[in-house]
Amino acid sequence: MDKNNYLNDIKDIKDLMDRSSRFISLSGLSGILAGIYALLGAFIAYVFIFPKSGEYLTLHSWNFKLTLSLLAAVLILSVLTAYLLTSRRAKKNKENIWDSTTRRLLLNFLIPLVTGGIYIVIKLNSQHYGLTASLMLIFYGLAVVNASKYTIGNVKYLGYAEIIIGLICAAFPVYGFWFWLLGFGLFHIIYGSFMYIKERKN
Template identity: 75%
Template structure:
């Protein structure tokens, strides 16, 4: 066996190990859709809530409930789209969509995300609204970084970007809405586009 064949075998073994320990069917298109949903949700929120809201958004107000509804809708659409596109990609690659790796990925993703969600709710109940957008970005970024070790790709870099944007957002109060669009909207579109570019090269 030549040295070149030996290196090729090592590379194939490494790829097999990656496939068995990491979730590799994440779709770049799902990231683009998630970003689009976030941007559309933000446009609707701005048109019907923020453009008319002169005072701080009150926790139990109708506007706040509408905003929460929009956030939930964006999240549901993003998750459903990601599931459908990822399932389609997994079938195409003849991979399992639900296995031990997927469970570990979801667990590591949800721990920071749920923790952050609970913390944000606590802050809102205490009428601390100012850092909501930054906290959402930071905890979402932490969730991505935490889950990145169970997926192939550059998800961790998206996580780093979300954390940085969240920290800048915290340092610049009053611009949370725009940083939210940047983090959840534009960054997802950019990341999804990069993923799709790499998918086409493979």
């Protein structure tokens, strides 16, 4: 009996340490909505912004600036939604949304992401446009994997999927738009749905 109590105490301590070292309030619904935002943004870009047949999307073109603005809007909307939903879930679970674990998570997420963003801008300034979609997917995937050790769930598998689809995209850059759509749109919706179902069960 004492041995069982001792093992249970060790398990409780381990769970407490795991909870204190991992950010656990990420919302699955925010992943679903981020994917929907990406799909809507891609639809708007494809129908209204992208150049017609025979035209090119250059760095200083009006279409390119509109595309960047649309990407920024999708990013801001996704981050804002994630923050609001995650804050609500943290309050429900009586957790602190901003602590040393959150800071470590953000730092580990932003280092690959910002590095990738700077590298993409350098490539665009050199008029190398073909691998933009694949680089976005790869660096985003690396950022997710790098930050995954500070949160629970299988978010690292989302990162692996983004890296793989980014590498495939690099081999077929002419289909970059569709790979971007798959990685940032469909993959987020699928992963977010699994997380949301798991949250509802718990």
